[in-house]
Amino acid sequence: MEGDKRPDKLRVAVLGCGSVGSQVVRLLQEQAGDLAARVGVPVELAGVAVRRLDAPREVEVPADLLTTDAVGLVSRDDVDLVVEVIGGIEPARSLILTALENGASVVSANKALLAEDGPTLFEAAEKAGRDLYYEAAVAGAIPILRPLRESLAGDRVTRVLGIVNGTTNFILDKMDTSGAGFTEALEEAQELGYAEADPTADVEGFDAAAKAAILASLAFHSRVTASDVYREGISEVTAADVQSARDMGAVVKLLAICELREGEGGEEAVAVRVHPAMIPRSHPLASVREAYNAVFVESEAAGQLMFYGPGAGGSPTASAVLGDLVTVARNRLAGTRGAGESAYADRAVLPMGETRTRYHVAIDVDDRAGVLAAVATAFAEHGVSIQTVRQEGRDDDAQLVVVSHESTDAQLSATVAHLRDMEIVREVTSIMRVEGEHE
Template sequence: MLGCGSVGSQVVRLLGEQADDLAARVGARVELAGVAVRRLDAPREVDVPADLLTTDAAALVARDDVDLVIEVIGGIEPARSLILSALENGASVVTANKALLAEDGPTLFEAAEKAGRDLYYEAAVAGAIPILRPLRESLAGDRVTRVLGIVNGTTNFILDKMDTSGAGFADALEEAQALGYAEADPTADVEGFDAAAKAAILASLAFHSRVTAADVHREGITDVSAGDVRSAREMGSVVKLLAIAELRPTPEGDDAVSVRVHPAMIPRSHPLASVREAYNAVFVESEAAGQLMFYGPGAGGSPTASAVLGDLVTVARNHRQGTRGVGESAYADRAVLPMGETRTRYHVAIDVDDRAGVLAAVAQAFAEQGVSIQTVRQEGRGNDAQLVVVSHEATDAALAATVDKLRDMEIVREVTSVMRVEGTEE
């Protein structure tokens, strides 16, 4: 095993506590051959026999008596080099490394294919929630058209607190940090990097195409205000950071992949709206199965270790039987749409002059870009006058151009909020 932090420690614990059950499920005992760590004397959540600890990870993965390597150190390097070395030396790999898979998954899959070994990674997305295996195997006979998910517990906790208590972003983040849901440096979570990596993995599996984190349009939640959350509530909606991957038709009649991560308003009637605190959920739509939802704890040592052990059992069984599981499926090779061509809806709040003709002028700005308006309402009077507009579906480029046009209008004092709206149009 590479790494012995919160996840690795729980893997060690479960390997010990469930040794007999694991042996029965695999058909042979699973023995821990070594644990690579940075510091031998670092405090750990579980006791690891001293003779198993090593700081020489490269030597550990190259041992000829190692059948399986579990990688839970994270990051790009040295994880990538160690995984490639393990595969080259005949070991299968179980990893929880979403960042590496989203950045350079094809290199790893090709190495696994060449070595005739397994590369499993259920723990890389949504912790204990079994979502990758259903996409890869259970729905292999179906056509998945959309995957919509809350895949980051930190941001969901923050937005949930903003919704239920009326707190601003800074106060909700401070509470998340105090409770251990957010890191001291929360950038990867609140700016959407973590969710974007997971979105790339989900899209690759769902649509049988290679999608990297660089292909994912990414926006975080740092600009979500208490006013945005309040406005969503008045619409019967809630704000969530969503990872959205879907198939979209092209003018040529083919399907392209749209992948994005951003905050959005969704109706409170949508199943994802009820996902509270640090929980995760993934909503899958397919042609034959219809709508499916997978829900549970999306992070934490024990939940993630559960996913690691599930992969370990499968890979160990394959090893004993001299077989390997499903590798990368990228046969569809679909193009990834740029965000500007993705169709979505906008919620726009505009501070305007309270005088005759304002509504008509704003409506004209939308019409000039080919964007129709679903609803519009005015709040306040005089200097407090504000229009709140929700559009019908249009390309993101047209909607963004509309907002730019509004900002240039003399009657508009400020465009105070722009947020996408997901869910069925009423």
């Protein structure tokens, strides 16, 4: 890049003009003066690639800037920066690779692509000597990726615990505050625009799993893909689960959990999972309401940090995109590039069965002498220690609620399978992991 001549302006191509892309275009137009001052030269729109020229848009875009030829746009010699906000795997991957090959720096909000095939993109950026920034891919407007990549680069991050999907947080919050069931809370989320007509990506945890992979990769300097992340959604969470959490002073949240654990041979490994869990109401994440996101980071020197704010939406996400755009534009002018992929640690990813966690188990049992002892024995036979146990109801409504100490997930799963085979157990009605307290 040493031979690059300093330009008198930088031109930006935007791929996609939906809720995020339209707000990126708006901010580029409305804040042109401030952006020029912050970057050092004017930042101009070179074009906006869309699927349909006649589609209704939130922001008016000059007709001469709109094009359906995305490949042609990113291949232009006068495009210095490319913003990709179309999402999905293809054609986004091919367009980003083409942009980098043609000398443009790239800003993306594409969590699915980065979590599936980030290394290919990072290698292309490295080869081209250009930037690939993606703050907007996780938690909307909340600055979390750059702190992990830069601010905490001199520290050792040991755990990242986050609420990174606003749809599921809204649903679980409504279930907690109103006593609604999952279906009722989902319908309200859809009516208010927090959930899509097909909410599968959100409620089954796919969206959060992609974000967890990105967070773990940055935090632990290892390549983690979405397929490495253990995933459970919230569609099986019942009003009874939420009430049981309330009874023990906890709340149910869908958590993305990334942590360093001891793996095979005593070496450090990465554990990454997404699932609903009970956390104490005293935990900072318990107070994250409605569609907001928050990420809780634990590191050796800095201690505990929490990043909180709107995790989705056109304007908040566009804010993160523009922040990255200013950075890569400055780098372009200076003839430098920011930090690329950091995967030097190359830690293995632990299987879920080897991950250590705690369980909350509700068991419908026969109300007779010896039941508690038999249940305790079942836990002990699988090497699982019981932290608390309480009985609720009598006769046909008798129920034991057990919270375990930390054990491997495989031990806990085997315990639950054992309980289901016991004559005294009518049904294991609820199983949920417990987080937020370390032993």
